[in-house]
Amino acid sequence: MKNILRAMKLDLLALLLLTLTLMFGGCSKDAQSTKKLYIFNWTYYTPDSVIQKFEKEYGVDVVYDSFASNEEMFAKLKAGGANYDLCFPSGDYVSIMIKEKMLQKIDHKALKNYANVAPEVLAQCDFDPGNEYSIPYYMGAAGVAVNKTKVANYDKSWSIFSRKDLSGKMIMLDDMREVMGDALKYLGYSVNSINDAEIAKARDLINNSWKPNLLKFDAEAFAKNFAAGEVWVAQGYAESIYAELDQSRWGEVDFFIPKEGGPSYIDSMVILKNSKNKDMAMKFIDFIHRPEIYAEFCDAFGFPATANTPARALKKGPEYYTAASLEPCELKKDVGADLEKYNAAWQEIKVGK
Numbered sequence: 409m410k411n412i413l414r415a416m417k418l419d420l421l422a423l424l425l426l427t428l429t430l431m432f433g434g435c436s437k438d439a440q441s442t443k444k445l446y447i448f449n450w451t452y453y454t455p456d457s458v459i460q461k462f463e464k465e466y467g468v469d470v471v472y473d474s475f476a477s478n479e480e481m482f483a484k485l486k487a488g489g490a491n492y493d494l495c496f497p498s499g500d501y502v503s504i505m506i507k508e509k510m511l512q513k514i515d516h517k518a519l520k521n522y523a524n525v526a527p528e529v530l531a532q533c534d535f536d537p538g539n540e541y542s543i544p545y546y547m548g549a550a551g552v553a554v555n556k557t558k559v560a561n562y563d564k565s566w567s568i569f570s571r572k573d574l575s576g577k578m579i580m581l582d583d584m585r586e587v588m589g590d591a592l593k594y595l596g597y598s599v600n601s602i603n604d605a606e607i608a609k610a611r612d613l614i615n616n617s618w619k620p621n622l623l624k625f626d627a628e629a630f631a632k633n634f635a636a637g638e639v640w641v642a643q644g645y646a647e648s649i650y651a652e653l654d655q656s657r658w659g660e661v662d663f664f665i666p667k668e669g670g671p672s673y674i675d676s677m678v679i680l681k682n683s684k685n686k687d688m689a690m691k692f693i694d695f696i697h698r699p700e701i702y703a704e705f706c707d708a709f710g711f712p713a714t715a716n717t718p719a720r721a722l723k724k725g726p727e728y729y730t731a732a733s734l735e736p737c738e739l740k741k742d743v744g745a746d747l748e749k750y751n752a753a754w755q756e757i758k759v760g761k
Contacts, residue, residue: 445688446471448481448492450675451628452651453546455708462695468688476627477583485510485680493683494692498673500585502542503535503742505678511541512679518690519543521697526717529674532739542676543693547714549672549737550586551665551729553649558640564664566594568641569618578641579633580618582625584754585740587614589671590643599671599738602746611753615760625758646728647709663728669736674715 447454451474459470473492475481478501484490486508497505505511516522522543529544536542554562558577562568569578580587589599591610601607623639634642635652642649646663653661677696679689695701702716707725714731743750 443467443685443688444469444471445494445685445692446473446492447494447496447692448473448475448485448490449494449496450474450645451476452631452645452647452709453496453675455705457708458696458701458705461701462692465695466688466691470692477581479584480627491682491684492680493685493689495678495680496545496675497678498675498740499533499535500740500742502676502678506536506541510681512681512683512686513540514543514679514690514693519694519697521694521699524697524699524702524716524718526715529715532674533676535674535742536676542678543697544715545675545677545696546711547672547674547734548645548711549665549670549734550581550583550643550645551663551670553634553642553644553646554662554664555634555637555640555660556662557660558637562641564667566590566666566668566670569621569643572621574641575621576623577639578621579623579630579639580625580643581630582627584750586671587625587643587757588750588753589738589740590666591618593670593736593738594666594668600741600743602743602749604749607749607753611756614757619757647711650710650728665729665733665737667736669738671740672734672737673740 445468447470449472454472459472462468463470475484478498481495481497482501482504485492485495516539525544529547530539533539533542533544552564552568559574568574569580588607588610591613592599592601592606595606595609595613597603597606597610623633626633630642630644631648631652633639634649649661649663650658677693679686683689696705697716699716699718699722702713702719703722703724705711706713706719707723710726710728712727712729712731713719713723
């Protein structure tokens with residue numbers, strides 16, 4: 409009887425061990441299949457279809473959080489508590505983040521599609537010589553959206569924000585370098601000016617001529633406000649405006665880059681120093697620059713394929729503005745300690761009259 413009981417116990421123990429093995433083996437497989445890549449990117453900036461294809465191919469879950477301005481992004485990362493792998497700052501903030509030692513160097517040899525990045529865009533990446541820390545994602549510019557059913561006659565200029573007849577029906581971004589850059593460019597200055605008198609003139613133009621006609625400054629809800637008809641003129645990003653509108657209403661919109669130009673940007677993909685999934689972040693960067701994937705990204709938002717040369721031949725959809733319309737624009741750059749001049753001017757605009 410003892411032998412039988414002992415045998416039964418051994419059989420039960422074996423069964424228990426087999427069950428545990430299967431359970432933990434299953435957990436290990438599940439953990440692997442639900443590995444996460446944490447992305448911190450601009451709102452409306454990577455199509456769901458592209459993310460889903462990446463997830464399926466690499467067996468990873470992408471967690472996508474968004475920000476509305478470089479300042480917001482930088483403040484959140486510096487405050488800690490956010491464990492992102494991949495981020496998409498504009499060039500001036502790539503420079504700042506390099507200086508702050510926030511970024512991981514990128515191994516170009518691990519990127520099969522680096523050769524697809526447009527050389528004319530790479531040539532402008534002096535914020536990261538040799539692209540040691542960043543790979544261009546997109547080169548573009550904020551512009552102006554006008555509801556043509558409400559505003560019949562207008563000049564395609566930043567001067568539209570001086571129109572008193574549109575008071576309360578216009579909105580601009582809550583983004584210091586964008587709005588200050590618009591004013592500087594309109595006045596004939598560089599968007600990267602560090603001249604005290606020029607910055608003061610831009611501040612006064614915004615404060616005295618533009619701000620009194622605005623509903624508000626808002627970098628998060630400007631497109632929703634435009635789509636809802638609360639404003640008829642909005643400074644902002646084309647992808648945000650069109651994403652908030654049913655396609656049947658796209659004909660109501662005229663989106664343009666003002667003739668004076670304005671701040672342009674190269675948003676880049678960077679891997680954060682504290683990333684826990686650097687290899688998968690590299691795979692995402694390389695995935696984006698597959699020509700067919702980049703064309704899909706651009707078609708989803710009506711972009712010209714500015715940062716990927718072979719993707720241009722694969723695009724199928726319309727473009728809300730052309731690469732040529734960016735020619736009068738000027739790339740925002742890191743102005744170093746002189747950024748405090750912009751901070752001071754912006755503070756006067758935000759809390760002033």
